[in-house]
Amino acid sequence: MRKKTSSVFFLTMSMLVLLILVASYLHITNGVFDMSVMDVIKTLLRIESNSKFDLVIFEFRLPRIVIAGLVGIGLGMAGVVLQGITRNGLADPGILGINAGAGAAVVIFMFFFQLKLVSADMSSWLSILMMPLFGFIGGTIAAVLIFSFALKNGHLDMQRLILTGIAINSGFGALSLFLSLKMSAQDFESAAIWMAGSIYNANWIFALTMLPWLLILGIYVHRKSYLLDYFQLEEDSITSLGIAVEKEKMKLLLASVGLVSACVSVSGSIGFIGLMAPHIAKQLVGIQHRYVMPVSALIGAGLLILADFIGKTVFAPSELAVGIVVSIIGIPYFLYLLVKSKA
Amino acid sequence: MKKTNIVSFSILAVSPFLIALVALISVMYGTKDISALTVWQSMTAFDPSNVDHQIIRTGRIPRVAAVLLVGAFLAVAGAVMQGITRNYLASPSLMGVNDGSAFVITLAIVFFPGLPNYQMILLSMLGSALGAGIVFGFGSLIRNGLSPVRLAIIGTVIGTFLSSIATAIAMYFQVSQTVSAWYNTKVHMVDMDMLILSIPFGLTGLILALLSAKAITITSLGEDIAMGLGQKTKAVRIISMLAVVCLTGTAVALVGKIAFVGLVIPHITRFLVGVDYRYIIPCAAVIGAFFLALCDVLSRVVNYPFETPIGVLTALVGVPFFLYLVRKHGGEKRA
Numbered sequence: 001m002r003k004k005t006s007s008v009f010f011l012t013m014s015m016l017v018l019l020i021l022v023a024s025y026l027h028i029t030n031g032v033f034d035m036s037v038m039d040v041i042k043t044l045l046r047i048e049s050n051s052k053f054d055l056v057i058f059e060f061r062l063p064r065i066v067i068a069g070l071v072g073i074g075l076g077m078a079g080v081v082l083q084g085i086t087r088n089g090l091a092d093p094g095i096l097g098i099n100a101g102a103g104a105a106v107v108i109f110m111f112f113f114q115l116k117l118v119s120a121d122m123s124s125w126l127s128i129l130m131m132p133l134f135g136f137i138g139g140t141i142a143a144v145l146i147f148s149f150a151l152k153n154g155h156l157d158m159q160r161l162i163l164t165g166i167a168i169n170s171g172f173g174a175l176s177l178f179l180s181l182k183m184s185a186q187d188f189e190s191a192a193i194w195m196a197g198s199i200y201n202a203n204w205i206f207a208l209t210m211l212p213w214l215l216i217l218g219i220y221v222h223r224k225s226y227l228l229d230y231f232q233l234e235e236d237s238i239t240s241l242g243i244a245v246e247k248e249k250m251k252l253l254l255a256s257v258g259l260v261s262a263c264v265s266v267s268g269s270i271g272f273i274g275l276m277a278p279h280i281a282k283q284l285v286g287i288q289h290r291y292v293m294p295v296s297a298l299i300g301a302g303l304l305i306l307a308d309f310i311g312k313t314v315f316a317p318s319e320l321a322v323g324i325v326v327s328i329i330g331i332p333y334f335l336y337l338l339v340k341s342k343a
Numbered sequence: 344m345k346k347t348n349i350v351s352f353s354i355l356a357v358s359p360f361l362i363a364l365v366a367l368i369s370v371m372y373g374t375k376d377i378s379a380l381t382v383w384q385s386m387t388a389f390d391p392s393n394v395d396h397q398i399i400r401t402g403r404i405p406r407v408a409a410v411l412l413v414g415a416f417l418a419v420a421g422a423v424m425q426g427i428t429r430n431y432l433a434s435p436s437l438m439g440v441n442d443g444s445a446f447v448i449t450l451a452i453v454f455f456p457g458l459p460n461y462q463m464i465l466l467s468m469l470g471s472a473l474g475a476g477i478v479f480g481f482g483s484l485i486r487n488g489l490s491p492v493r494l495a496i497i498g499t500v501i502g503t504f505l506s507s508i509a510t511a512i513a514m515y516f517q518v519s520q521t522v523s524a525w526y527n528t529k530v531h532m533v534d535m536d537m538l539i540l541s542i543p544f545g546l547t548g549l550i551l552a553l554l555s556a557k558a559i560t561i562t563s564l565g566e567d568i569a570m571g572l573g574q575k576t577k578a579v580r581i582i583s584m585l586a587v588v589c590l591t592g593t594a595v596a597l598v599g600k601i602a603f604v605g606l607v608i609p610h611i612t613r614f615l616v617g618v619d620y621r622y623i624i625p626c627a628a629v630i631g632a633f634f635l636a637l638c639d640v641l642s643r644v645v646n647y648p649f650e651t652p653i654g655v656l657t658a659l660v661g662v663p664f665f666l667y668l669v670r671k672h673g674g675e676k677r678a
Contacts, residue, residue, distance in 0.1 A: 149666055149669070149670060159492040159493065159496070160492070160669055162492075162496050163432075163492055163495060163496065163665075163669045164666060164669060166437075166495065166496070166499050166665075167662050167665045167666050167669070168662075170602065170603075170658050170661070170662055171658060171662035173658075174654065174655040174658035174659065174662070175655075177652060177654075177655055178646070178651055178652075178655045181646075181649065181651065181652070182646060182649065314515070315511070315514045315515050318514050318515075318517060318519075319514075320510070320511055320514045320515075324507045324510050324511060325511075327503055327504065327507040328504065328507050328508060328511060331500055331501070331503060331504040331507070332504070334500055335481065335497070335500060335501075338485065338493075338496070338497070338500075339484070339485045
């Protein structure tokens with residue numbers, strides 16, 4: 001039985017990697033400036049360099065694909081953790097308001113430090129590296145607020161959790177809007193991107209900023225993912241297994257807030273990936289979290305690259321923020337889950 | 344006289360003064376302060392060459408009038424919705440009504456550009472009906488879907504969906520800016536023509552709401568009691584939803600999406616005047632008007648000389664109130 005699950009797991013993983021490659025291929029060859037496969041391969045492998053192709057691929061499309069992939073991985077994993085610890089299949093960092101909290105903190109940060117995203121000198125590097133940290137603080141504040149409001153007699157009420165998320169979302173949204181309107185026109189532009197959930201101004205600096213967070217926290221939640229299996233049991237049974245439930249839950253929650261914040265600080269608020277990816281993953285490889293976690297990460301990456309591709313090509317020459325594409329796909333799925341879930 | 348009557352009559356008696364006061368403040372203060380005397384002169388002895396008079400006549404007065412009307416409309420719409428659904432979280436902005444309007448307006452701008460204003464209001468109302476129809480339809484399809492919390496979740500999600508689709512359509516047809524000018528809060532640039540048109544539509548809604556007030560009170564007591572008293576529940580629902588559609592459709596057409604007024608004001612009103620919708624509806628109207636006008640004044644003050652979107656102010660009051668409601672009532676029914 002175990003052998004079968006693991007072979008299904010490896011098969012799924014390879015299919016997903018293939019899917020991501022196909023999505024990336026579509027993404028990299030299409031756009032305002034179409035390129036042939038050969039052009040892309042030649043440029044990537046440095047066989048024949050052409051400064052025009054170099055610019056398009058290395059400065060615009062590749063960082064964007066990489067960031068979409070990384071953000072998808074982060075949100076996919078964070079979604080698994082949140083759904084696991086709340087035991088609520090409808091939990092998603094966007095719906096719960098963690099995105100909004102992190103986003104507001106990033107906007108506050110931009111407001112006070114007025115970073116110039118284009119220049120890459122030392123001080124701006126430092127401040128860009130600080131952004132996920134600020135996002136983390138905001139995300140944590142949001143998470144604390146949500147849980148303190150949703151906690152009733154010591155346990156989490158699922159529906160209250162989502163409702164509180166709705167309120168937190170509009171509260172932080174209003175705060176971000178208020179601050180962004182006080183900014184200079186240039187900063188407002190970048191703040192607007194954070195609020196809409198978009199990655200069109202991706203660059204390598206952003207990818208580097210989120211990478212350490214993703215690596216450290218990603219590995220951490222993956223290693224701890226077996227705990228999520230236990231959390232599905234009744235409270236009493238877990239305690240009898242000798243696990244410090246509340247402590248472990250808190251650590252996992254903070255890790256997932258960290259993942260979300262790193263994602264939000266580069267791409268803004270993108271909802272529903274953290275909702276969809278874990279569900280699809282469970283459909284594919286069953287309920288064991290050590291399998292669900294990596295599969296969900298890859299599904300998140302694939303979905304987001306695909307959504308970004310849709311957003312940039314279908315609506316050309318204008319671009320639709322990837323967050324909106326994801327909502328249009330994600331909301332029917334959310335409603336479907338709501339119909340299926342027990343009352 | 345019962346206590347309810349005294350409270351509601353005193354609210355109705357005091358409110359004209361308070362509303363007049365906040366309206367006067369609203370007209371006097373802004374990016375350019377204008378004295379009360381000039382305001383008076385602009386009304387009595389209008390001088391077209393005087394810039395202050397022009398500002399008052401074309402900018403400030405339409406603005407405050409719009410805010411007062413919309414405040415009243417949204418508050419009454421919220422009260423009616425909470426009454427007939429017996430759902431303490433029912434409100435135009437949570438139940439997809441606002442977003443439905445915006446959605447249909449987007450379609451209209453894309454496919455039938457240049458429609459006259461009154462048709463836009465009608466379409467906006469159609470959109471309200473569509474949004475509410477989808478949310479309640481979906482809610483009644485799923486188990487327990489009409490319970491307060493579930494309905495609020497469904498409403499929010501479907502609202503987000505409609506507005507995402509609207510954004511996508513606007514983007515695709517490259518009319519984002521026109522659309523955004525239509526339904527993002529735009530109290531600072533109220534269209535005079537639209538303002539005048541909104542009065543008959545809004546009044547229709549208010550009258551329908553007042554006419555069904557007694558029936559709403561009975562409905563709000565519970566399905567069984569209402570049936571026992573021989574009430575035609577279906578007819579009541581249809582008429583009162585019609586009122587909601589008129590009121591929110593007009594409000595969105597006039598100033599755009601403003602959240603939380605329709606949620607918070609009915610609760611405050613019920614707290615003050617009790618459970619009788621014959622009193623709740625008129626009192627909610629005046630309290631809502633006062634509240635939104637106050638928010639509008641504050642929106643110009645908090646970040647002087649820049650204006651803050653009025654939605655930020657309503658959220659400032661609305662979000663904590665919403666959390667309080669969720670905390671207090673949780674999943675139970677009761678409006």
